Amino acid sequence: MKCPKATSSFLFIFFTLFSLKNFAQISESIVSVPVIDSGSAPIKTDTAIFTKRDTVSKIVIDAKAPITKPLLRNFLSAKSILAPSLFIGYGFTSLGHNQLNQLNKQISEEVVEDSKFRTRVDDYLKFAPMAGVYALDALGIKAKHKFVDRTIVLAISSVLSEQIVTALKHNTHQLRPDGSTYNSFPSGHTTTAFSGAELMNQEYGARSAWYSVAGYTVATATATLRIMNNRHWLGDVIAGAGLGILSTKFSYWLYYKIKPKITRQKAIY
DSSP states (O other), X not given: OOOOHHHHHHHHHHHHHHHHHHHHHHHHHHHTXXXXXXXXXXXXXXXXXXXXXXXXXEEEEOTTSOOOOOOGGGGGOHHHHHXXXXXXXXXXXXXXXXXXXXXXXXXXXXXXXXXXXXXXXXHHHTTHHHHHHHHHHHTTOOOSSOHHHHHHHHHHHHHHHHHHHHHHHHHHOOOOTTSSOSOOSSOHHHHHHHHHHHHHHHHHTTTOHHHHHHHHHHHHHHHHHHHHTTOOOHHHHHHHHHHHHHHHHHHHHHHHHHHHHHHTOOOOO
């Protein structure tokens, strides 16, 4: 199968941005931890293992150690929502921008050249990131939030994103690349995949940036397959990615905003 050049460029840029984003996050969290000069002997704490070798301090997060929960305001900080907002903005802009429309058509034409390519893997792959969160926890690698908390957040995110996607599909009336229906924008599969990827990022990103990278990689693969199946335009999947990420971030913020009212606990701002 020949992958379109434009799609390949998009994937490279997209994956690189999120890799850098998540490595920056884990680096910041590592820098914020006090350095312990222990010589060559490791010191194990409740949250990490500290070692000192050749004046270089290294921190390895214990798989069974609890992770500090973020402040409520961090879920929807300007820095946190910048990337998904830009993705959504690009998607909407592509609906009426001639050059972006031309890019959409160019990719679709290259996909059609390999018309024999068809797969239903994306129908199942979109659930992989969110399933991975529960699989890791079942294997003993503790998530940031408890089972009930993250499940409620996932439910809120799923309902919210589904309603938004359905409304946009109905109102934008965008024809799919294969000409089958007028509900192309945005990509629901991509929204679900990136919603799950952001769940993985929130639950395991502070433990290791590679969990976040893995989640976003699977979500990007889902978006790619939607394009390769000739079911979506490039703008559809970029907007879907932004919606998925933002819906999960908002769901965390909303849940921890209303949870204190239910449990009578004080919210942490």
